[in-house]
Amino acid sequence: MDWYSEQTDLDLSKQNELRLSCKLPKHIGIIMDGNGRWALEHGLTRTEGHKQGIESVRDIVKACAQIGIPYLTLYAFSLENWKRPSSEVGVLMNLLEYYLKKEIKDLNENNVRLLAIGKISSLPKKVQRLLFEAIDITSKNTGLTLTLALSYSGRWDIVRAVQMIAHDIRRGKIAPEDITEEIFSSYLQTSQLPDPDLIIRTSGEMRLSNFLLWESAYSEIYISNKYWPEFRRDDLYTAIKDYSRRERRFGKISAQIHEASKQNVENVKIEK
Ligand code: FPP
Numbered sequence: 001m002d003w004y005s006e007q008t009d010l011d012l013s014k015q016n017e018l019r020l021s022c023k024l025p026k027h028i029g030i031i032m033d034g035n036g037r038w039a040l041e042h043g044l045t046r047t048e049g050h051k052q053g054i055e056s057v058r059d060i061v062k063a064c065a066q067i068g069i070p071y072l073t074l075y076a077f078s079l080e081n082w083k084r085p086s087s088e089v090g091v092l093m094n095l096l097e098y099y100l101k102k103e104i105k106d107l108n109e110n111n112v113r114l115l116a117i118g119k120i121s122s123l124p125k126k127v128q129r130l131l132f133e134a135i136d137i138t139s140k141n142t143g144l145t146l147t148l149a150l151s152y153s154g155r156w157d158i159v160r161a162v163q164m165i166a167h168d169i170r171r172g173k174i175a176p177e178d179i180t181e182e183i184f185s186s187y188l189q190t191s192q193l194p195d196p197d198l199i200i201r202t203s204g205e206m207r208l209s210n211f212l213l214w215e216s217a218y219s220e221i222y223i224s225n226k227y228w229p230e231f232r233r234d235d236l237y238t239a240i241k242d243y244s245r246r247e248r249r250f251g252k253i254s255a256q257i258h259e260a261s262k263q264n265v266e267n268v269k270i271e272k
Contacts, residue, residue: 107134
């Protein structure tokens with residue numbers, strides 16, 4: 001299915017407006033929250049909530065690819081989620097398997113490159129196999145990079161990076177005084193990704209919940225009151241518009257940011 005031919009005229013014009021009038025984030029991270037509460041409020045089982053959550057995943061992935069967002073990272077299963085009842089963990093693993101089997105063809109045909117971060121070795125073997133297959137099949141694609149955070153936690157990745165650096169110091173590959181923020185970042189599982197510009201969390205909760213802790217140092221955070229199963233592309237557009245109105249100062253003052261952007265415009269004029 002070609003995602004670009006099935007768009008309605010109305011949606012196309014909304015996306016064009018975003019491209020023309022908004023500063024688009026290069027990397028969006030999403031903490032998908034509220035599947036269980038959505039299900040409860042609709043008199044459904046938690047499983048139904050997670051199933052409906054997959055529909056939102058589909059819509060948001062497609063919309064990001066269509067708009068031309070280069071990176072999308074979805075927090076699909078945290079290391080802490082292993083503590084849920086085993087029946088629910090089983091359901092989530094089955095859904096992940098179902099998603100990978102069902103979506104891989106469409107993802108590949110629409111130029112999406114799939115990646116995964118997290119303790120992948122703790123996932124069921126069948127899921128691992130499908131995941132590695134999907135990553136391999138899509139590895140040459142040049143469109144949206146979709147990263148699934150699975151069995152992931154930010155602290156786990158930081159500790160893992162510290163262990164690897166310690167090994168490299170012991171082997172004489174690196175000296176302690178050589179460690180910079182860039183070198184440290186290169187040991188994280190997210191080393192291939194730029195830091196997220198925008199992190200969206202659904203269901204009104206205002207926490208990072210161990211998601212991209214190092215990488216989110218300067219991310220803009222957007223909280224949607226919608227539960228994940230009801231968060232769709234129009235909500236994404238609202239989040240992007242909100243993001244584009246924010247001033248990202250990275251520790252500087254407003255006047256410096258304005259001066260730098262004026263300088264950029266002048267440089268572009270000179271280049272032309
Ligand atoms: C949070 O809702 C959601 C999750 C823990 C899992 C997210 C998983 C999916 C959307 C489906 C599978 C994903 C992919 C990428 C195929 P919650 O259960 O914590 O909701 P609650 O806080 O209301 O209980």
